[in-house]
Amino acid sequence: MKKIERKMIDDVKFSISLSMMLEPTGWGIGGNVSRMKDHLDKTLQDYIYIGFLSGDILIDNILRFNSDLGEGFLKSMKSIIEKTGTNTSFGTVFLIFFNAASIILKNKRDLNEIGEGAFSYLISIKPSIYFKSLMLTNSSFLHRFSSSLYPSLTDVFTNYEKWDDKKLIDFLRLNIFDPVSQEASTCFTNSIREAEKLIKEEHCSIPTSEEIDKLFRSFCCKYNDYIVYRKYGLERSESCARSCCEEKSPDELCSMGSLSDLVALTLFFYFYKCKSNNIMRKSNFPQF
Numbered sequence: 001m002k003k004i005e006r007k008m009i010d011d012v013k014f015s016i017s018l019s020m021m022l023e024p025t026g027w028g029i030g031g032n033v034s035r036m037k038d039h040l041d042k043t044l045q046d047y048i049y050i051g052f053l054s055g056d057i058l059i060d061n062i063l064r065f066n067s068d069l070g071e072g073f074l075k076s077m078k079s080i081i082e083k084t085g086t087n088t089s090f091g092t093v094f095l096i097f098f099n100a101a102s103i104i105l106k107n108k109r110d111l112n113e114i115g116e117g118a119f120s121y122l123i124s125i126k127p128s129i130y131f132k133s134l135m136l137t138n139s140s141f142l143h144r145f146s147s148s149l150y151p152s153l154t155d156v157f158t159n160y161e162k163w164d165d166k167k168l169i170d171f172l173r174l175n176i177f178d179p180v181s182q183e184a185s186t187c188f189t190n191s192i193r194e195a196e197k198l199i200k201e202e203h204c205s206i207p208t209s210e211e212i213d214k215l216f217r218s219f220c221c222k223y224n225d226y227i228v229y230r231k232y233g234l235e236r237s238e239s240c241a242r243s244c245c246e247e248k249s250p251d252e253l254c255s256m257g258s259l260s261d262l263v264a265l266t267l268f269f270y271f272y273k274c275k276s277n278n279i280m281r282k283s284n285f286p287q288f
Contacts, residue, residue: 002107004063004104008104011275011276012055012104012272017051018271019051019264019265020051020264021048021052023051023212024047026213029213029216029217029250030251030253030255031256032255033046041086046084046088050080050084053083054093057079058076058096059104061073061075073125073133074136077089077136090133090136091257092261094261095264096264096268099188101118101121102114102117102118103272118188127166127167127168187262191266194218195269198211202270204281207267207270216260219259220244221241221244223262225256227255232253236254239251240254240256
C-alpha cells in the first residue's frame with residue numbers, strides 16, 4: 001500500500017465524525033430521533049457518541065483490512081456495538097465506510113470518482129459479510145423483514161453463506177419492481193448532487209438544523225424509506241414520502257432510518273470536499 005498523506009486521513013476522520021454527529025441534530029421529521037425527540041432505546045446523545053468514535057474506528061479498519069474491506073466493515077460494526085451498546089449506525093457506517101476507503105486507498109478526490117470507487121468495493125464484498133454485520137445489530141424487524149422478491153428473509157439470515165456466489169448489489173437492488181431498488185441504485189449519485197448543492201447554499205459553513213431538515217425532506221420526497229417499507233409495507237412508506245413532498249409532517253410511524261443514512265452520507269461528502277479544499281468556514285462565534 002502506498003504511503004497515505006496525513007492530511008487526507010485527518011480530513012476523512014473529520015468528515016466521518018462530524019457527518020454522523022450532526023445528522024440527527026435537525027428539529028426532526030416524522031418519528032426519527034432528533035434534537036426534539038428521543039426513542040426509548042436510542043437518544044440523540046447515542047448518535048453523537050457513535051459519531052465521535054466512528055472516525056477513528058472506520059479509518060483504523062480501512063487501513064488494517066485494506067485488502068479485505070468487507071472484513072474491515074464487519075470489524076467496524078463489532079467495535080462500535082461493543083463500545084456503545086447500541087445499533088443505531090449500521091446503514092450510515094455501511095455507506096460511509098466504503099466511500100472513505102475510496103478516498104484513502106484509491107486516492108480519489110472528486111466526489112463522483114469517490115462514489116464510483118465506493119461502488120466498486122461494494123460489488124466485490126461477500127453478501128455473507130453484509131448479513132453477518134446486519135445480524136450484529138439485532139434489529140427487531142429482521143425476522144419480519146420482507147420484500148416483493150422474497151416472502152420472508154428468515155432463510156436468508158440463517159443460511160447466508162449460500163449467497164456468496166452472488167453479488168451483494170443484486171441483493172440490495174432486489175428487482176426492478178421493488179420500490180426501494182431506486183434508492184440502492186441511485187443513492188451515491190443523489191447524495192453527491194445534494195452535497196454539491198449544499199456547498200453552494202451554505203458555502204462550507206456548519207449546516208443549521210433547518211438545513212439538515214431540508215436535506216432530509218428532499219430525500220424523503222424522493223425515495224420510499226427502506227426500513228418503513230420493510231416493516232409496514234408500501235402504503236405506509238408512500239404516505240411518508242407524500243407528506244414530505246407536500247411539506248407536511250409525517251406521522252410517528254415514519255421513522256425513516258435509511259433516509260437518515262443518506263443525510264449522513266451527504267454531509268460526509270459535503271464536509272470532505274470543504275475540508276480537503278481548505279474552505280471550511282469558521283464559526284461566527286468569537287474565537288478564544
